[in-house]
Amino acid sequence: xxxxxxxxxxxxxxxxxxxxxxxxxxxxxxxxxxxxxxxxxxxxxxxxxxxxxxxxxxxxxxxxxxxxxxxxxxxxxxxxxxxxxxxxxxxxxxxxxxxxxxxxxxxxxxxxxxxxxxxxxxxxxxxxxxxxxxxxxxxxxxxxxxxxxxxxxxxxxxxxxxxxxxxxxxxxxxxxxxxxxxxxxxxxxxxxxxxxxxxxxxxxxxxxxxxxxxxxxxxxxxxxxxxxxxxxxxxxxxxxxxxxxxxxxxxxxxxxxxxxxxxxxxxxxxxxxxxxxxxxxxxxxxxxxxxxxxxxxxxxxxxxxxxxxxxxxxxxxxxxxxxxxxxxxxxxxxxxxxxxxxxxxxxxxxxxxxxxxxxxxxxxxxxxxxxxxxxxxxxxxxxxxxx
Numbered sequence: 001x002x003x004x005x006x007x008x009x010x011x012x013x014x015x016x017x018x019x020x021x022x023x024x025x026x027x028x029x030x031x032x033x034x035x036x037x038x039x040x041x042x043x044x045x046x047x048x049x050x051x052x053x054x055x056x057x058x059x060x061x062x063x064x065x066x067x068x069x070x071x072x073x074x075x076x077x078x079x080x081x082x083x084x085x086x087x088x089x090x091x092x093x094x095x096x097x098x099x100x101x102x103x104x105x106x107x108x109x110x111x112x113x114x115x116x117x118x119x120x121x122x123x124x125x126x127x128x129x130x131x132x133x134x135x136x137x138x139x140x141x142x143x144x145x146x147x148x149x150x151x152x153x154x155x156x157x158x159x160x161x162x163x164x165x166x167x168x169x170x171x172x173x174x175x176x177x178x179x180x181x182x183x184x185x186x187x188x189x190x191x192x193x194x195x196x197x198x199x200x201x202x203x204x205x206x207x208x209x210x211x212x213x214x215x216x217x218x219x220x221x222x223x224x225x226x227x228x229x230x231x232x233x234x235x236x237x238x239x240x241x242x243x244x245x246x247x248x249x250x251x252x253x254x255x256x257x258x259x260x261x262x263x264x265x266x267x268x269x270x271x272x273x274x275x276x277x278x279x280x281x282x283x284x285x286x287x288x289x290x291x292x293x294x295x296x297x298x299x300x301x302x303x304x305x306x307x308x309x310x311x312x313x314x315x316x317x318x319x320x321x322x323x324x325x326x327x328x329x330x331x332x333x334x335x336x337x338x339x340x341x342x343x344x345x346x347x348x349x350x351x352x353x354x355x356x357x358x359x360x361x362x363x364x365x366x367x368x369x370x371x372x373x374x375x376x377x378x379x380x381x382x383x384x385x386x387x
Contacts, residue, residue, distance in 0.1 A: 075356070076199060080206030082363055085241055086248035087112075087211055105211050126275050134273050141305045150308055214241075240373055244366040250333040251286055251362070254325060258285035258292060261321050262299060269310045271303050287361045290349055292322045344368055 067074075087108055094104035210217070218237050225233040263278030271277070277299060284298070285291040296318050303311035352364025 076202050076206060078363060080203045080210055082248055083203065083207040084210035084214055085245040086252065088214055088241065089245045089249055091211060109208060134276060145305050150304065236377060240370045243369060243373070247366050247369065251288060253333050254329060255282045255286040257325065257329065258282065258295065261318065262295065265314050265317055269314055271306055271310055271314065288349055288365045289346055292325065296322060
């Protein structure tokens with residue numbers, strides 16, 4: 001009696017699955033034959049490949065020129081966003097006291113607007129007068145320096161060339177044409193002032209919108225993350241924005257302390273232009289870590305033209321304040337900000353200042369701190385999980 005079970009067909013195993021290599025290869029290459037090849041595989045012609053590469057390069061150049069053209073707008077947006085992050089901790093503080101966010105924003109802008117208007121009304125006339133007096137006093141200051149003991153000591157080291165250099169400097173400083181050439185002329189100065197005023201108004205308006213819509217902006221950015229990671233991304237975003245806001249507010253407070261100390265030292269030591277030097281101190285010391293050192297060098301050097309003794313006292317007193325700020329004020333003011341190594345602060349400030357000037361030096365440190373936070377909470381845990 002013959003076995004009714006059919007014999008396995010050639011090319012098939014006991015489970016009935018075909019193992020014919022010809023059939024398998026045909027099925028694997030069918031998709032390729034129907035157009036499954038990569039896009040670049042269709043560029044068989046060197047002319048077509050070169051044309052598309054050239055077109056891509058031109059498109060990249062156009063995008064680069066477009067970004068360069070709107071660089072001022074991008075700077076305004078960056079300034080407004082960082083100002084909004086700096087004001088947000090105050091708005092949250094008022095919200096914790098039972099004040100609704102819209103009213104908190106109104107109070108913050110009203111208070112800051114009043115302070116800025118009052119400072120402008122009190123400071124600007126005196127500031128302009130002191131700037132004018134500083135420019136007019138340059139020749140007399142150079143003459144006093146030439147008659148000082150320090151000049152004679154330096155002249156004994158460097159020779160008569162130092163006197164010639166001072167004479168050239170005095171001739172250059174007393175020539176109004178050179179001052180006009182440096183400033184670009186009256187029309188350019190007026191245009192720059194008008195541009196600065198309009199830019200400040202744009203930044204204020206954008207800051208108002210950003211502060212009002214900051215929770216919505218953060219939530220919209222969170223939606224770009226996968227749903228399973230949104231809770232973690234939301235928490236990380238909150239930490240970054242809170243830390244950046246605390247850092248920016250802390251830098252403004254520390255720069256204000258520096259300006260007050262510089263103003264008082266110039267006032268009590270009888271050094272000229274105390275208000276002007278206080279404003280310059282605020283603008284320089286808002287740069288993290290290196291700003292106070294730069295102003296210490298600048299303030300001490302300018303004080304030498306007035307009195308070596310006053311310059312010595314100023315240098316020692318301001319150096320003592322820098323130490324107090326570094327070890328007492330900064331830890332208290334920056335307690336809620338992200339702590340980063342001092343070397344990274346200097347490197348970030350130098351890179352940011354080189355790329356974007358003062359704005360780059362300001363935003364480089366919080367950007368560096370944010371990157372460090374992401375590395376600590378996202379990248380390093382993933383690396384630690386790899387065994």
